[in-house]
Amino acid sequence: MSGSHHNESHTGEKTTVAAWSLLASFLLASAKFVAAFVSGSLGLLSEAFHSTLDFVATAVTFFAIRYAERPADEDHPFGHAKMESVAALIETAMLFGVTGWIVYEALLRLTKGGHDVEISWWIIAVVVGSIIIDFNRSNALQKTADKTQSDALAADALHFRADMWSSCAVLAGLGLSYAGYAWADPAAALVVAVFVAHAAYGLGRRTLATLLDAAPAGLALSLSNIAQEVDGVLSVSAVRARPAGPVLFAELTIDVARTLHVSRIVEIKQEVVREILKQHPSADVNVSTNPVEIDDETAHDKIMHIATAHDAAIHHVTIQVTDERLAVSFDFEVDGDTSLAQAHAQATALEEAIRDGLGGNVEVESHIEPRPPALLHGQEAPARVRTEIMAALEKLAKKEKQLSDLHNIRIRATEEGLFVHYHCRFAPETPVQAVHDVVDRIEVRLMEAVDNVARVVAHAEPVGHERHKL
Structure with a gap:
C-alpha cells in the first residue's frame, strides 16, 4: 500500500x-x-x-x-x-x-x-x-x-x-x-x-x-500491538506476515463490535492500515473484520443487529420490562405488493431470531406495514390544490401555541398521493416528544381535512437558530 x-x-x-x-x-x-x-x-x-x-x-x-x-x-x-x-x-x-x-x-x-x-x-x-x-x-x-x-x-x-x-x-x-x-x-x-x-x-x-515466507521474529506480535492501539479494535484474532523483497505483506483479522455501523468499521480498518504504514512504509496491508458480541450490548442493540443480519427494515422498536419477562414490539416493513402469507412468514422468522437472541423467554410481536417506495416521481401540485392545503395547514398551525414561523411549504403530487413538506419553529427547550405530538396532530387533521394527502413531513427547528436551508 x-x-x-x-x-x-x-x-x-x-x-x-x-x-x-x-x-x-x-x-x-x-x-x-x-x-x-x-x-x-x-x-x-x-x-x-x-x-x-x-x-x-x-x-x-x-x-x-x-x-x-x-x-x-x-x-x-x-x-x-x-x-x-x-x-x-x-x-x-x-x-x-x-x-x-x-x-x-x-x-x-x-x-x-x-x-x-x-x-x-x-x-x-x-x-x-x-x-x-x-x-x-x-x-x-x-x-x-x-x-x-x-x-x-x-x-x-x-x-x-x-x-x-x-x-x-x-x-x-x-x-x-x-x-x-x-x-x-x-x-x-x-x-x-x-x-x-x-x-x-x-x-x-x-x-x-x-x-519460505518466514516472518521475522516478533513481527506478528508487533503488528498485533499496533492494531490493538487503534480505537474500536477489541482484539486481533489473526496475523499473517511475510516479506517479499522490499515489500512486507501483512494480513490481519480484527474483532470489532457487531453493532458498529459499516462506515465506522471501514474507518477502523483504514486507521489500522495507516498506523502500520507509519512503522512499515513499504508494507502491503490487508485488514478484515470479525464482528463480535460485546458485554455491554443493550437489548435494542441486539434487536437492530439481528434485523440487519436478516436484511429486515424495522423501526419504532419498543421494549417493555414486565414482572414476568421482556416484551418487544416493532414495525416491520415489507413491499406493499407482498402477500400477507409471505409477510407473516418473514415477520415470524424475524421474531423467532430476536427471541432467541434475547434469551428465549421474551414476548416478541411485530406490526407489518408497507415499505414506502424507494423512489417517487413528483411534481408541483396544481395551484388550486396548493392554495387549499396551505390555508388548511396555516389554520391548524395557529391552533398549536407551541409552534411558530411556518415556512418552506412545498406540496408535490406523486403516484402515491400528495406529499406536504413544511418547516416550523419551537422553543429550544421544548421536549422532542411534545414537538412530535404537535406535528403528528397536524398531520392527522390535515389528512382528514384534505383528500389525497399521503404524507406530511414536518421539519422542526429551535427558535433563534438560522433557518434550515433546502
Whole structure:
C-alpha cells in the first residue's frame, strides 16, 4: 500500500547503486586476474575468481531488481519482489561453488608443495586498492539495502565485505610469501574460502527464510500491538506476515463490535492500515473484520443487529420490562405488493431470531406495514390544490401555541398521493416528544381535512437558530 512515487524513488536508488557495484566488481576482478597470473599467487587467484563471481552475482542482482519492481499483474497478484530472493539464492550457490574450488587448490598446494610467488609493488597496490573499494561499496550497498529493504542489495553488500576481509588475508599471505614462507599463500586462500563459505551460509539462511515466507521474529506480535492501539479494535484474532523483497505483506483479522455501523468499521480498518504504514512504509496491508458480541450490548442493540443480519427494515422498536419477562414490539416493513402469507412468514422468522437472541423467554410481536417506495416521481401540485392545503395547514398551525414561523411549504403530487413538506419553529427547550405530538396532530387533521394527502413531513427547528436551508 505504499505510494507509487515512493516505490519509483527506491527503484531508481537501488538501480544506481547496483550499477556502480557492477562496474566496481568488473574492475576488481580484471585487476586481480592480471595480478594473480603475473604473481602466481593462489590466494590472489582465489580472490580473482571470488570477484568474478561477485561481478556475475551483481549483474544478476542488477537485472533482478529491475524485474522485482514490476507491478502486480494477473499471473503475479503479489508482485515480483521475490525475484530478488531468487537472485540471492543463485549468488549463494555461486559462493559455495567457489569455496569448494579454493579449498581443493589450497590443500593440493599445501600437500604437494607451494608454487613460487612473484610480488611487486603494483600487485600490492591492486590488493590495497581492492580493499578500499570493497569497503566503500559495502557501506553504500548496505545503506541502500537497509533503506529499501532489498535482499539482493544486502547480499551484494555482504559479498563486498567478505571480499574486503579476504583481501586482507591475501595481503598478509603475500607478505609472508615474500618473507620466504611458501605455505602462506595457500593458507591465505583457505582463509578466503572461510570468509566466502561464511557469507554463503548466512546469505542462504536469510534467502530461504524469505522464499519460505518466514516472518521475522516478533513481527506478528508487533503488528498485533499496533492494531490493538487503534480505537474500536477489541482484539486481533489473526496475523499473517511475510516479506517479499522490499515489500512486507501483512494480513490481519480484527474483532470489532457487531453493532458498529459499516462506515465506522471501514474507518477502523483504514486507521489500522495507516498506523502500520507509519512503522512499515513499504508494507502491503490487508485488514478484515470479525464482528463480535460485546458485554455491554443493550437489548435494542441486539434487536437492530439481528434485523440487519436478516436484511429486515424495522423501526419504532419498543421494549417493555414486565414482572414476568421482556416484551418487544416493532414495525416491520415489507413491499406493499407482498402477500400477507409471505409477510407473516418473514415477520415470524424475524421474531423467532430476536427471541432467541434475547434469551428465549421474551414476548416478541411485530406490526407489518408497507415499505414506502424507494423512489417517487413528483411534481408541483396544481395551484388550486396548493392554495387549499396551505390555508388548511396555516389554520391548524395557529391552533398549536407551541409552534411558530411556518415556512418552506412545498406540496408535490406523486403516484402515491400528495406529499406536504413544511418547516416550523419551537422553543429550544421544548421536549422532542411534545414537538412530535404537535406535528403528528397536524398531520392527522390535515389528512382528514384534505383528500389525497399521503404524507406530511414536518421539519422542526429551535427558535433563534438560522433557518434550515433546502
